[in-house]
Amino acid sequence: MQLTIKNISKTYSNGVHALKQVNLTIGQGMFGLLGPNGAGKSSIIRTLATLQEPDEGEILFDGWNILKNPQKFRRLLGYLPQDFGVYPNASAVELLNYFARLKGFTDARKRQQQVHYLLDLVNLTSARNKNVDTFSGGMRQRFGIAQTLISDPKVIIVDEPTAGLDPAERNRFYGILHRLGDQAIVILSTHIVGDVTNLCRDMAILSQGQILARGVPATLIADIEGQLWRKTVTPEQLEHYRGKYKVIATRLQQGEVQVIIQSQDNPGEGFIPKAADLEDFYFSYIPELAI
Numbered sequence: 487m488q489l490t491i492k493n494i495s496k497t498y499s500n501g502v503h504a505l506k507q508v509n510l511t512i513g514q515g516m517f518g519l520l521g522p523n524g525a526g527k528s529s530i531i532r533t534l535a536t537l538q539e540p541d542e543g544e545i546l547f548d549g550w551n552i553l554k555n556p557q558k559f560r561r562l563l564g565y566l567p568q569d570f571g572v573y574p575n576a577s578a579v580e581l582l583n584y585f586a587r588l589k590g591f592t593d594a595r596k597r598q599q600q601v602h603y604l605l606d607l608v609n610l611t612s613a614r615n616k617n618v619d620t621f622s623g624g625m626r627q628r629f630g631i632a633q634t635l636i637s638d639p640k641v642i643i644v645d646e647p648t649a650g651l652d653p654a655e656r657n658r659f660y661g662i663l664h665r666l667g668d669q670a671i672v673i674l675s676t677h678i679v680g681d682v683t684n685l686c687r688d689m690a691i692l693s694q695g696q697i698l699a700r701g702v703p704a705t706l707i708a709d710i711e712g713q714l715w716r717k718t719v720t721p722e723q724l725e726h727y728r729g730k731y732k733v734i735a736t737r738l739q740q741g742e743v744q745v746i747i748q749s750q751d752n753p754g755e756g757f758i759p760k761a762a763d764l765e766d767f768y769f770s771y772i773p774e775l776a777i
């Protein structure tokens with residue numbers, strides 16, 4: 487299974503050039519599309535979900551153009567948008583039954599089996615008779631995943647699924663997401679580096695409509711290993727280092743500012759080497775806003 491995005495560009499009617507000749511080939515497993523707000527992630531996702539057309543370019547799924555045959559692709563697609571509504575006064579089991587019927591599960595026994603399997607998969611069996619509009623944010627997202635999986639999609643797209651979840655819910659959600667990559671192409675759009683660190687074996691960084699980096703997280707991290715230095719600094723020193731070095735991030739630690747610099751050589755007195763992680767790699771492309 488392979489999804490190939492070829493030279494996709496998009497300019498909206500207000501003149502925003504949201505995607506600039508984007509190329510990506512995505513195989514089975516969990517793929518992280520990481521970028522800051524406004525990078526163009528949703529524009530790619532909506533294009534993949536065949537909800538909007540690009541100005542140019544094509545998208546191939548196992549060789550055929552999904553933009554020329556969107557109906558066929560939608561049958562293979564599971565899409566969890568950033569915000570999705572739920573019907574009021576309906577329980578999880580009622581709603582899943584309803585969606586399963588819409589997706590063609592006409593045999594009542596098979597439908598029930600599928601609904602129970604999905605409720606179990608997303609750990610909502612004990613909440614199955616509760617109204618979905620009373621669910622917490624995390625339960626809603628898990629319900630959304632169950633709904634997305636009803637027709638056994640080959641391509642699953644989840645757009646910013648962990649925004650607003652508390653750490654416990656986020657972890658529970660990771661546990662569910664990570665199983666999906668076994669049988670499908672799963673594209674996870676996020677601005678949260680930890681989502682990609684925890685889940686993805688392949689990733690790309692998108693900024694201002696362009697792919698800045700692409701690869702296996704561990705390989706990308708290895709690229710900057712040995713180039714990171716950290717030190718606690720005064721505001722004046724920070725300004726000095728900003729003028730002289732590539733400052734990729736600053737951290738507040740117990741009220742003091744710690745600076746992280748990317749440099750082949752030790753920047754000098756007081757700096758100690760820092761082991762690289764995916765957040766550092768991300769910030770080496772998208773410098774964090776200054777404290």
Ligand SMILES: Nc1ncnc2c1ncn2[C@@H]1O[C@H](COP(=O)(O)OP(=O)(O)OP(=O)(O)O)[C@@H](O)[C@H]1O
Pocket residue numbers: 498499500502503504521522523524525526527528529530677
């Ligand atoms: N329908 C639209 N009409 C006009 N401009 C748009 C439209 N959708 C997105 N944009 C603009 O295109 C750019 C990319 O937006 P997009 O929503 O794709 O980014 P994003 O990475 O998903 O960001 P976010 O995380 O904030 O959703 C932004 O400048 C945005 O304001």
